[in-house]
Amino acid sequence: MNKNIGFVIIVIIIGIIVYFTFGRVYKEDIATTINNDTIEDIKESNSLQTEEKSIDDTADLDKGSYQSYSEEKIALAETGKVVIFFHASWCPSCKALNNDIENNLASIPAGVIILKADYDKETELKKKYGVTTQHTLVQVDKDGGLIKKWSGGSKLENIISQIN
Numbered sequence: 001m002n003k004n005i006g007f008v009i010i011v012i013i014i015g016i017i018v019y020f021t022f023g024r025v026y027k028e029d030i031a032t033t034i035n036n037d038t039i040e041d042i043k044e045s046n047s048l049q050t051e052e053k054s055i056d057d058t059a060d061l062d063k064g065s066y067q068s069y070s071e072e073k074i075a076l077a078e079t080g081k082v083v084i085f086f087h088a089s090w091c092p093s094c095k096a097l098n099n100d101i102e103n104n105l106a107s108i109p110a111g112v113i114i115l116k117a118d119y120d121k122e123t124e125l126k127k128k129y130g131v132t133t134q135h136t137l138v139q140v141d142k143d144g145g146l147i148k149k150w151s152g153g154s155k156l157e158n159i160i161s162q163i164n
């Protein structure tokens with residue numbers, strides 16, 4: 001009987017050691033994973049909210065605007081100047097230009113519409129204008145014809161200086 005009690009006690013002690021050694025680590029890993037996932041969700045949500053607040057989807061030609069790209073907005077070039085900004089979320093120079101535009105929305109001249117196109121998703125649009133790198137800007141006419149194409153620049157004033 002004493003052998004059985006000793007065996008049970010040893011098994012219980014080993015069980016307790018295993019629980020406290022691996023159980024806590026497992027719980028901490030789960031908590032860390034949950035916290036990291038939650039943090040990423042919050043960051044993504046804040047990023048989307050910032051983009052929604054800063055990109056003006058109304059066409060008021062009395063002032064300039066920065067809008068999400070859509071094909072029908074090209075027609076705004078009939079009465080204004082339309083520039084498509086091929087932006088990639090992973091591109092540092094795209095982020096810098098995007099931030100400068102968003103911080104200086106009031107500085108976009110009247111009649112200038114900058115359309116932010118997703119470099120990774122707009123593959124047909126990239127083919128149409130021969131865009132091979134992110135952070136490319138394309139000025140178009142009302143029919144979508146290419147007027148001018150250039151790359152680079154981290155300031156809104158760089159875009160404005162290039163517009164014909």
